[in-house]
Amino acid sequence: MSSKKTLKQILDESKKCFLVPCVYDCASNHAMEMCGFPVTLLSGGEVSIAHNGVIDYGFTDLTVLEWVVSRVATTSSVPLIADIEDGFGGPLAVYRAAKRLSAAGAAAIQLEDSADMEESTSILPRDKYLAKVRAALKALKGTDCLLIARSNADPFDPEQMKEGCARLQEAIDMGKEEGMTVLAMMVLIVDYEHAKQMAELVKGPKIYADVRADGGEPAVTMEQLTDLGFVMCSTHFTLKAAMEAMIEHGKENFKNQSVAYTFTHASGTGQVDFSATPLFAPQDYMKLEQSFTGEDKEYTIVGHKVDDYPEDLKKIDIEDRL
Numbered sequence: 001m002s003s004k005k006t007l008k009q010i011l012d013e014s015k016k017c018f019l020v021p022c023v024y025d026c027a028s029n030h031a032m033e034m035c036g037f038p039v040t041l042l043s044g045g046e047v048s049i050a051h052n053g054v055i056d057y058g059f060t061d062l063t064v065l066e067w068v069v070s071r072v073a074t075t076s077s078v079p080l081i082a083d084i085e086d087g088f089g090g091p092l093a094v095y096r097a098a099k100r101l102s103a104a105g106a107a108a109i110q111l112e113d114s115a116d117m118e119e120s121t122s123i124l125p126r127d128k129y130l131a132k133v134r135a136a137l138k139a140l141k142g143t144d145c146l147l148i149a150r151s152n153a154d155p156f157d158p159e160q161m162k163e164g165c166a167r168l169q170e171a172i173d174m175g176k177e178e179g180m181t182v183l184a185m186m187v188l189i190v191d192y193e194h195a196k197q198m199a200e201l202v203k204g205p206k207i208y209a210d211v212r213a214d215g216g217e218p219a220v221t222m223e224q225l226t227d228l229g230f231v232m233c234s235t236h237f238t239l240k241a242a243m244e245a246m247i248e249h250g251k252e253n254f255k256n257q258s259v260a261y262t263f264t265h266a267s268g269t270g271q272v273d274f275s276a277t278p279l280f281a282p283q284d285y286m287k288l289e290q291s292f293t294g295e296d297k298e299y300t301i302v303g304h305k306v307d308d309y310p311e312d313l314k315k316i317d318i319e320d321r322l
Contacts, residue, residue: 004076004078004320005079006079007079007081007144008144008146008181010038010039010079011231014231015226016222016226017208017223017232017233018038018222018233019211019232019235020039020040020041021037021040021041021234021235021236021237021238022040022041022046022234022236022237022238022239023040023042023046023080023238024043024049024050024051024238025047025050025051025068025071026071028242029076030279030280030316030321031279032078032238033076033077033314033316034279034313034316035314036314039078039079039080039232040076040078040079040080041081041082041110041234042072042080042081042082042106043239044060044065044083045083045236046238046239047065047068048060052064058085058086062096062097062100065082065084065101066100066101066104069101070104070105072105073105073106075320075321075322076320077320077321079108081106081109081110082101082106084097084098084109084110084111085111085114086111086132087111087135087136090131090132091131091132094132094136094139095135095139096139098111098135098136098139098147099139102139102140107144108145108147108148108183109140109146110185111136111147111150112150112152112187113129113149113150113151113152113164113167114152123160123163126167129167130167130170130171130174133147133149133171133174134174137175137178137180141178146180146181146182146183147171147182147183148182148184148185148207149167149168149171149172149182149184149185150186150187150209151164151168151184151187152164152187152188153188155188155189155190155194155197161198165186165197165198165201165202169184169202169203172184172202172203172204181205182204183205183206183207183232184198184205184207185207185208186209187210188209189208189209195220195224195225195228196228198228199228203229205229206228206229206230207231208225208230208232208233209233210236211233211234211235249262269313270312271307271310277306278307278308278309278310279313280321281309281315281316281318282299283299283306283308283309284318284321285318285322287318288322
């Protein structure tokens with residue numbers, strides 16, 4: 001039986017703010033599990049790049065997102081937060097999206113107040129956004145799926161900052177009235193001063209979005225965010241890291257017309273091979289199959305034995321991957 005904890009259980013047990021990596025498919029999510037991250041966030045932007053081949057201009061529809069969420073969530077040992085952007089329309093669309101994505105396995109849905117995907121700081125009137133929040137709460141009532149209310153208000157505009165925080169506080173209060181947890185995120189804050197301003201105006205669990213580290217220095221630390229009431233801090237690095245590694249290996253292998261480079265460079269895993277299959281512990285699949293058939297079976301890929309799983313990386317139970 002799976003031992004996966006709910007997002008609320010993890011937040012209740014956590015004593016400090018922690019980093020949450022953005023993922024975009026099953027492989028990126030698995031890599032973050034292997035590193036030990038307790039929660040992941042399915043990035044709308046990176047899903048668009050990975051699955052549509054284009055940057056995020058609202059091209060991912062609910063059907064595609066539901067498919068991705070279901071595949072990632074059901075093969076993950078950690079809770080997956082899903083970015084549903086503006087909810088695909090008005091309150092009824094939000095209600096439908098929240099119900100379907102919760103059923104698909106999302107541990108939380110992140111709903112933003114943008115009025116236009118191409119003008120991300122053009123925010124909806126407060127009453128329009130709160131109607132969507134109300135619809136999402138209704139859809140999630142009785143489930144383990146939490147709501148993250150996200151504002152795209154511009155923190156460099158004092159009036160927008162106040163408005164964004166005010167609507168987020170209202171969303172948190174609406175959740176409390178229903179006995180539900182709502183977390184708040186203001187996506188455009190970029191430093192400690194912004195985080196401090198948000199903390200003064202929003203009383204409740206908060207998420208810091210897209211933490212930066214220009215010049216190698218973090219804009220904020222987890223300790224600073226903990227003191228301000230932030231419980232999680234999201235970050236986009238997985239797709240960039242994947243592209244960096246693929247381009248590094250691709251350039252060398254193309255130049256040499258050989259895969260020798262890949263067989264001598266394994267900076268993240270120590271696993272010298274040309275396939276990522278060993279990183280998904282194929283032997284465990286065979287052991288599970290053998291428990292059903294009672295027959296021994298040696299796992300091979302086109303006749304080759306597969307290396308063992310790296311010892312220094314977290315191993316995920318097979319029952320959490322099928």
